[in-house]
Amino acid sequence: MKYLSLRIEDHPLLDFSDKRKKPVKFYFNDREYKGYEGEPIAVALYANGVKKLSESPVKHRSRGLFCAIGKCASCRVVVNGIPNIRACQEPVREGLKVRSSKGLEKLEIKESSPPRISRPEEIETEILIIGAGPAGAIAAIKAADMGAKVLLVDYASRIGGQLIKQTHKFFGWRKYYAGYRGIKIAKILEEEIRKRANIEVWLNSPVVGYYEGNIFAVLKDKRKIVYVKPKKVIIAPGAVERFAIFENNDLPGIMGAGGAQTLMNVWGVKPGERVLVVGSGNVGLIVSYQMAQAGIEVKAIVEALPYIGGYFVHAAKVRRLGIPIFTKHTIIRAEGTESVKKAIIAEIDEKWRPIPGTEKEFLVDAIIVAVGMYPDTTLTRMMGITHKFVKELGGFVPLRKRTLETTREGVYIAGDVSCIEEASTALMEGIIAGINAAKSLGYNNPVLENEAQEAIKDLEKFRSGPRYAHIKRALENVII
């Protein structure tokens, strides 16, 4: 069955058969498409080669998938008459009717039946952990082992955060899962969480509000608001991808590295057949390698700096595949109408201005942008926690003690929200936050408390080399 052109059939590390159990038919702008039950609308359409989902309301520019994890609004469509649905989050099912958004769509409400508003159910928990990525997941495990009752919530459908699409092996030390693939670490964390009766997990459950009285509004199962009143909170929402500025950077087929990884490593759909990657940090190098593993031709990696940004060993992995890395180059333009067809890059001078006459053209059907991330501080800012802008840490970050407690008593942070770094440091921070939050509730366990102390020391050691020394220095500006 080769009717779906961008599906990955064979992969050296991944097997997508469990995602392709039940074929379904659905409609997009009245045309019938085939997909697999459970995969997001945007993924099914992309697999069919449909990259343009809607148009922007004012200038009618093509809009498609960008982040693929529900953090942006680029993929909004109308589903069974309901507007502003993110196509990357809504699963396809038999007979679903999807259409492009036209301008600013309004939700049709029948006047005869106004919505009934009642106060949501309110529950209490000892520790609420927001985000089930590496930081939140390990924090839940450690807090539970201290004896605390934990509620772990995440808007995604699986435990592991972005680990679920990381097929490469992680660096660091064995005790923080170095040498394991991200997908395996996600599995280990999930198994450990399921073993513990004092951890309750709500997946598909975004936190949508924070109210006076320390109440978090959680949209449980994306259906029902529940007010959660915790004694302590650990906030581990991760990061948001940055974007690069160039002409036509909004064309469908241009997406973030994380979006590309979700498409190909979670759902088995290629972001393109021939691609250009912007950014040679670890993420850009890793996504390039992963695309090559999926059978995609990576034309080149473009880097504005005069040297490669990521680890040498990651660069060596893509270079031995014959993928060129153009340092001191930038992307200046993408071309195409409904989706990207061409990328134009150029060399830049010392002031980062393109040098005329140095342009190179690449015929590509996707451009993957990997130019960094910034901490997702939506919730911590809403809660009135004090933040500070520290460039080396990725932007605005909450002030925190070494125990990772913020300026609000009982509110801890862990992972990329505290500083854009690695999964291993997110694990260390999760251990510190989880154990300290439980300790502040009066739970004691000398072995675990020692583990938290060790993790603080390990973070220091991790950041003591030339790679992360700038982060170690910058962190002194946010420690209270």
Added chain:
Amino acid sequence: MSWRERGFVRLEEISEFIPSEEYLRRHPIPIIECVEEIPCTPCYEICPTKAIQMEDLNAIPRLDPEKCTGCLLCAQICPGLAIFPTHFHKEGFARVYIPYEFLPMPKVGDRVQVLNREGKPVGEGTVFFVLQREKSLGDTVLVGVEVPREIAFEARHIRVMNR
């Protein structure tokens, strides 16, 4: 221009990491192409004879070839796929073990194209050993390729031919 701009090392940049011929003749001996100080220690942690030494957790791993037994564990676990055990097993040829995460998966006896650190073909080799993922401690396939001795230190990737 150094490896930081190129993304690969030249042989002269890693000459200190290449053990003497005496050791290369004994058994597979890891050539560790890990030239940058990053916080990463699995090779050091897994080595059963402490042949791989690190001054601290960010240091560059150093091999004591006298202690190495040629067990290949370091090449399996290395997250950077940066370790290439090499064995001068017979005159004119060398056996190079390459971490490999692509399709098609080679079989013992296959002739393969041998690529260098820039992805350029430098010759051909014969697959004599394939350690499957399930048996590899680091979940990475290790492909052993017999190559002409002159390209032993260039062979860093393979392409399966005619399948």
